[in-house]
C-alpha cells in the first residue's frame with residue numbers, strides 16, 4: 001500500500017488538475033442518457049436504476065445490488081466502507097440514505113478499478129461524508145483524470161463528443177490512498193486486495209469475511225451470449241486474473257454486475273472460453289494480412305455483433321489491439337508496416 005503523506009504524516013488528498021476539469025466541462029455530461037448497449041458491452045452494466053437496498057451476505061459483508069453492485073462493509077464500530085459507488089450519484093444517494101437511517105457513517109470508498117461506472121458516485125459520497133478514497137495504483141490516475149478513459153478508447157487522442165457520455169466520462173474523484181494487491185487496513189477493517197488486472201490496467205478484487213467482491217473479472221452470461229466480445233485492456237493479464245479469481249477461496253462472489261454467486265468458478269470457465277474463441281477466430285482471419293480495423297470488422301461479422309454507435313464501436317478498438325498483442329506474444333501472428341499500413345498476419 002502506498003499512502004501519500006505530507007510532512008505532518010497525514011495523507012495528502014490528490015486533486016484533479018483544474019485545466020482538465022475545465023476542459024471536460026466544455027462538453028455536456030449526459031448522465032441521463034444511458035446507452036444500455038454500450039454499458040453492457042463494456043462491463044455488463046444493464047442501465048437499471050432499481051432501488052439499491054442493502055442486502056446482508058456474510059459477517060460484515062453486504063451488497064446493494066443494482067446496475068452496478070455497490071459493496072457495503074458494515075464495520076463493528078458503526079462505520080461503513082463502500083466498495084465502488086456506481087455510475088453517478090443516484091445509486092450512491094440511496095445507499096447513503098439507508099446507512100444514515102442506521103446511523104452509520106461512510107468513512108471510506110474502495111474503488112476496484114478506474115471505469116466510470118464504478119467510481120462515478122465517488123465525488124458525491126466524498127462531498128456528503130468526507131470519506132477517504134482508496135484506488136489501485138495505475139487505475140487511480142483515471143479517477144483523478146477521468147478523461148483518460150475515453151482518450152484511451154480513441155487511440156490516445158482528444159476524444160470526440162460521442163465518447164464523452166456519462167458512461168464514458170465520470171466526474172473526477174479525489175484519491176487519498178493508492179493501494180496494491182495484499183492486505184489493506186482500512187479504518188480498522190482488514191480487507192485483502194487480489195489482483196484482477198486485465199479488464200483494466202490494475203483492477204482489484206476485494207476479499208472480506210469470505211465474500212469476494214470480484215469487480216468485472218467476469219461478465220454475466222446474458223452479456224456474454226449477447227455481445228460475445230467484452231472490453232479488455234490485456235488478454236494475457238485477464239486470463240491470469242480468471243485463474244486467480246477461480247483459485248481465491250470464497251463462500252460468495254459479488255461481481256461488479258449481475259447477481260451474487262456462490263462461487264465465481266462457473267462464470268470463469270464461460271468467460272475464459274469466450275476469450276480463447278475470439279483469439280482463435282482472429283488467427284484464422286489473419287491468414288490474409290489485414291489492418292486491425294478490418295480484422296475487427298470481420299470478427300464482428302462472424303460473431304453477428306453490430307455496434308450501434310461510436311461508443312460501442314470504440315470500446316472494441318483497444319480490445320482488438322489487446323488480442324493482437326496477446327497473439328503476437330504467443331507467436332500466432334506477426335506485425336509489419338507496409339505501404340503506410342500496419343498489417344497483422346497469421347504465422
Ligand SMILES: [Zn+2]
Nearest residue numbers: 043115199216
Ligand atoms: Zn469495468
